[in-house]
Amino acid sequence: MHISDGVLSAPVLAGGAAAAAASLGWSLRKLPWNHLMEVGLLSAAFFVASLVHFPVGPSSVHLIMNGLIGAILGWAALPALSVALFLQALLFQFGGLSTLGVNICIMALPAVLCGRCFRPLLLREKTRLPGAFLCGSLSVACSGLLLALFLALSGDIFFASAGAVLLIHIPVMILEGVVTAVMVRIIFRVAPEMFTSPAEAA
Amino acid sequence: MDAARTFLRTQLPLLAGVILLFPLPEQAAAHSVHIFAWAEDGRICSESYFARSSRVRDGEAVMADAQGRVLARSRTDEKGLACFPLPDTAQDLTFSILAGQGHRGEFALRAVDLAAAFPSSLSSPEISGEEAHTLSSGEEAPADTTSSGAAPKAAPPDAGQAEDVSGLQAVVRRELQRQLAPIHQALAEIQEGKGPGLREIIGGIGWIMGLAALAQWGVSRRKKPAENPPREKG
Structure with a gap:
């Protein structure tokens, strides 16, 4: 899911960086200043989740966990994922520094979008687990579509890339949905206020 | 004490999540x-x-x-x-x-x-300088001394010998x-390189938590005077 250096054209890189900077600026205004440690912990969770990978077909995929982070943090997921993506590029060479903006758009925007959409479902007990499953899996699907869109803007054929990306991420979508549902369940049992406070503050 | 308990209570699930997701170093080279x-x-x-x-x-x-x-x-x-x-x-x-x-x-x-x-690396510009000279002189020198010690450069090696040497x-x-x-x-x-190792993983987590703690510290410092106004003397 991380786009490397040298794959995208310069205008696409510039567009991605501008979009990421604008959304990051907006999200900083909504940062829950009293819950920064939660933001940091979730950022760390995202940072290591990308290291858990498994081979699918000819390629290799990994956990993303952006749905869970978006659901907990709301807009604050943007800075959390941005810091983690920056460090992943720097320390692991996952993606490149020139594609950081694009990668932020791919992973963080669906996190915020799905988090905000599915939040009401998570707060109700009856719809919590299906809501969490959908939040986890659809945020991966949205990320895949954005990835295909960025590749298409740089010359790939959109439908071919989107099809390939979505196909390869079907196991990830299922796994992410399950992991998100389990995590949401645990958090609501152990510390429900942790789930509600940062995003409400945002 | 209460604050520590609350912190543990709220952060424990997340910490557990981070540890559960913590991969072995050899797993760590996904993308x-x-x-x-x-x-x-x-x-x-x-x-x-x-x-x-x-x-x-x-x-x-x-x-x-x-x-x-x-x-x-x-x-x-x-x-x-x-x-x-x-x-x-x-x-x-x-x-x-x-x-x-x-x-x-x-x-x-x-x-x-x-x-x-x-095959033509000896005559290629990258190593045709000193290396080629050393190699050829090193190989030819013993032959010169055994055959005719007095006039080493007088007679060039015949074509057959040169072919043998190059072969x-x-x-x-x-x-x-x-x-x-x-x-x-x-x-x-x-x-x-072999991808990220334990050092990079722990280093990255440390950076993230350090940045969050720094920001939190900054916020708490800024808020303190407003939240806890200094008591008036007397």
């Missing part, structure tokens, strides 16, 4: 794609992988010169291997692998590492190249 290349048996081979256990299959490997001109393209096999014919001269080369979905890795092979693979050199070079190929491969692998 940086690596490629490295080495010369063997009159060709250049490359190997591409996501992680040690996950090779890039059917990826597009590209060989380009220092100016970025594409010299050859190939597709990786089941083991992530893709081979290319030798270019016309020993030159700096760049190999890149396109593994789909925006994954791309790059590796630079220097002309010096490549020169030995060329022998070619055989030695080929054999050396064959035997050195695994060493070149191992060196290239070391140079390319």
Whole structure:
């Protein structure tokens, strides 16, 4: 899911960086200043989740966990994922520094979008687990579509890339949905206020 | 005490999550794609992988010169291997692998590492200077001393002897190249790196938590005077 250096054209890189900077600026205004440690912990969770990978077909995929982070943090997921993506590029060479903006758009925007959409479902007990499953899996699907869109803007054929990306991420979508549902369940049992406070503050 | 309990209560699930997700170091090379290349048996081979256990299959490997001109393209096999014919001269080369979905890795092979693979490497500009001189003088010197010690440069070696020497050199070079190929491969692998290790993972988590703590500290410092106004004396 991380786009490397040298794959995208310069205008696409510039567009991605501008979009990421604008959304990051907006999200900083909504940062829950009293819950920064939660933001940091979730950022760390995202940072290591990308290291858990498994081979699918000819390629290799990994956990993303952006749905869970978006659901907990709301807009604050943007800075959390941005810091983690920056460090992943720097320390692991996952993606490149020139594609950081694009990668932020791919992973963080669906996190915020799905988090905000599915939040009401998570707060109700009856719809919590299906809501969490959908939040986890659809945020991966949205990320895949954005990835295909960025590749298409740089010359790939959109439908071919989107099809390939979505196909390869079907196991990830299922796994992410399950992991998100389990995590949401645990958090609501152990510390429900942790789930509600940062995003409400945002 | 209450604050510590609340902190533990709220942060424990997340900490548990981070620890559960914590991967073993050998798992940790998911999405940086690596490629490295080495010369063997009159060709250049490359190997591409996501992680040690996950090779890039059917990826597009590209060989380009220092100016970025594409010299050859190939597709990786089941083991992530893709081979290319030798270019016309020993030159700096760049190999890149396109593994789909925006994954791309790059590796630079220097002309010096490549020169030995060329049959005409002794006369090629990269090593035709001192190395070639030392090699030829080193080989010819004993022959001179045994045959005619008084006039070493008077009689040039005859054509048959020169052919024998160059034939022998070619055989030695080929054999050396064959035997050195695994060493070149191992060196290239070391140079390319093995992906993130425990140091990078723990370092990254430390950076993130450190930044969050720093920001939280800044916020709490800024808020303190407003929340806890200094008591008036008297």
